[in-house]
Amino acid sequence: MSTANIKLAVIIVSYCNAEDVDRCLKSLARSDWNHLEVFICENGGEAAYRGLLAALVGPDRTLQRSSDASDTLDQPQKRLAAVAKCRFQDRTNAVRVGLAVENLGYGGGVNTWLEPLLAVPGWGAVLVLNPDTEVDSRSLSELIAKSAEGFGMVGGSLVFDNTPDKIINYGLHWSRMTGRVVAVGRNAPIGSAPSVEDLGRIDAVSGACVLVTRAFVEDVGLMAEDYFLYMEDLDWGRRRGKHRIGFASKAIIRHIGGTTIGSAVAPEKRSHLSIYLSARNGILYARRFAGWRWICHFGVGLLFAARYMLKGSVPAAKVAFLGLLDGAKGKTGRPDAMPGAQELG
Template sequence: MTVDRAKLAVLIVAYRNPGDVDRCLKSLAQSSWKDFEVFVCENGGREVFERLQTVVAGSGGALHQIADNADALDKPAGRLVEVVKCRFRGLGNVVRLGLAADNLGYGGGVNAWLERLLGGPGWDAVLVLNPDTEVDGDCLSELMAKAAEGFGMIGGTLVFDDAPDKVINYGLHWSRLTGRVVAVGRNSPAGSAPSVELLANIDAVSGACVLVTRAFVEEVGLMAEDYFLYIEDLDWGRRRGKHRIGFAAKAVIRHIGGTAIGSAVDPGKRSHLSVYLSARNGILYARRFAGWRWVCHFAVGLLFAARYLLNGSPRAAKVALAGLLDGVKGKTGPPDVALGLQDHGS
């Protein structure tokens, strides 16, 4: 049976970080916007999926498991091999935990639920949310209000978890000249009003917290999956066509960042996985959207690889170079096992 959905579907892609998911869910439970349901995709395998259930639906967790599976979305289908249905403690909002058939990457994890939602009635928007975030009480309400003004892709004020008075970004800007992705408004004081000129530079909303309307998804399409991780948010914004980007200043999101790839252990260091994918995907994106300028972007990437070497990180420099070359070759998806990117740090 298919039933009407809540107006807002919140999509969370997890990878072996159940504590983050529980923390994020607990913040969602405090939302002033009540008409939402949550869909979690665990990319980390069955053992971690069982651990996720224990953490979020066990003693002290945000949820409790329920046996009702009358809705079509309660059953495994597509790329989700198991679905566990839950509700928030003390609330009626449904949360579905889905186990991915494989590590689908970020875009694939989003799409595993989104492609199923597209066939059903009722929902007006989806909020893609990193598990290592917490939303303020009025965040969902502010984002939905902005969507009601006719914007198709909406972001809020993303702040550092350990320094909530500083902005991570208001959105992302891509330089056609250098290929670098700039965090618009980074380190601005939280609560300050960004200028119209600053907001006009935004090309996409960070995938850490981005709301898109149903019309956006139906007309623009799903998230790109072949990047695996990083740049898929910029790609989505690039393809937005007539859909305008909106900014909800009072929608505040605290973000740790890097918990699934190791960077959060030492924020001063980038994981090798992050270095590789950033380099590779920057070239993939440039080859799609920058025409011949991708050659210039490759040259800039070489300079950044050299900087790792000069800073005493030869391994990071080697990984960055491998990423650049794989981007030229058009390699997509997860990195080759031979690259040995299971270790983190630089």
Template sequence: MASDRAKLAVLIVGYRNPDDIQRCLRSLAASHWQDFEVFVCENGGKEAFEALAAALICQERMLTRLQDEDDVFDTPGGRFSSVIKCRYQNRAVAVRLGLATDNLGYGGGINAWLERLLDTRGWEAVLVLNPDTEVHESCLTEFMAKADQGFGMIGGTLVFDHAPERIINYGLQWSPVTGRVLAVGRNSAVGTSPTAEVLSRIDSISGACVLVTRAFIEDVGLMAEDYFLYMEDIDWGRRRGKHRIGFAERAIIRHVGGTAIGSAIDPRQQSFLSVYLSARNSILFARRWAGRRWLLHLGWGLLHAVRFAAIGAPLSAKITLIGLKDGVQGKSGKPGASVRLPQPR
């Protein structure tokens, strides 16, 4: 059984969004960096997995299916009930599609592949990439060059898809007083970089696109899965210990944002699942990292519910209160069947 991996593993978690994944994979196919593999986790069930495979694999598509199973990565087992091994039609880069046994959440989907990677040799870094992103052709090269400088967690120039001249953030900063997560450098012009002082305030790189080295993962551990979605990236960054955060200015990544869960910028358009997880996880995170000050965060959360009510979104206010309550009670992971989350019209 083969066990050596390419130097870089690109990990993508999808949820019933094959068009996003197709666009993301197409951008990766144009990369100047040669030595990488792609691992996709589909969290949306068997039908979604079949739709994803159909969108990516056929004579007219970008991937060719491979029948050989000479690698432990090509067999189902663990948290994957099915694995399809492919490669790009125009280059010898492997792309594996894995069907998760359940909706594992974002951290769980990443960890399902990381657990296999940790048992193999060769790879030096992992790029965690949202499916609704597109990377510039030099992006992977720039990330790996920064990793060679000794940085353990690295971000790039993450830009708005609709306004690619503006930066979404350099990284994320969490306030232990209010619990607010600040997108550092938001709306800065492309071509700018954070100063050393600004970089020192960043707690984590956004999980939309973050490269971490093998040493980082072996020292810090896997992503936290109890959040299910949101806050796992900041948690990972705050656990980094001796590993430095770096910024690769010339690594350009376009990001749409919120295509799978509906986390719109306008709070009146935000999906109820996004509202619930944002509220619940803010408390779970605060209880882990803020000590007794988590009660202050609860107060800010209640004000957030009042804000929803004030702007004419009473159901979002109600869902916020449910999320805060569940956070106080320590409920974590995938929202249970007892949590009734109506979908926005």
């Protein structure tokens, strides 16, 4: 299958992190793939949206405003209060910056653009990309080439910015027995590829950088939104049905990680919001996909909560326990009524 004419839609969800978005866009501007358009959803409110445009658009910035706004995607959508159509300074590719009507979470931010895209012909794949990532110049073409081999969900060599010689994971595996999420291939050398056995264990590609084909989206549907943050990538992969997961080892993506809510640190130093959502959503996911075993997963979660206490972080242990309880109660969405929820605006 030829990939030459595949049009790629790149979706980035922002939350008050304009500097990350700008760095990510600069890397996309260096890509060897020409057939792409970028769609940004700012979840942080009007002030964050204005700040994002100020950081991105201008004579000495990464983007310039486009005078043509005749496309339906250039207009506010049902969950986008405003849309600014732009383009790269040195490329004609469109970059649309949208303001979400409220903080929709990660899955909701992705779907805010993905849903209207389903009604638009022409594009063949979508790349969901964290704002705190940078793609190598060949990454997009490598991901698309792998998808053309018959893979509906494709990942690349995701590496931490400070250890670019080691892979964060080939993909994610969810243990049906314990409910823990395992990073398959953690710390494997850059340039390596998963074995057949490892590839068979992968349940999903990390949402930090995941390419899915249009056929995948049309068959599987949109990202789950009720997790708000964490586990939506595993949920998407779990629902993939006939669509196979592939890995493009030459697609290099640098990932800083956790810049928005403080998850890219040692477990005992993570933000309470990150701890809560991880605990709650692990149980929500288990209730959907593990049947009665979710009760066992709850027990394992209690052990992890106790670990925080043993490390001297009693508040973190309490937050983890609260997350487990709320997951058992089936609570979903934005956690407005917990300590630290103000971080979400």
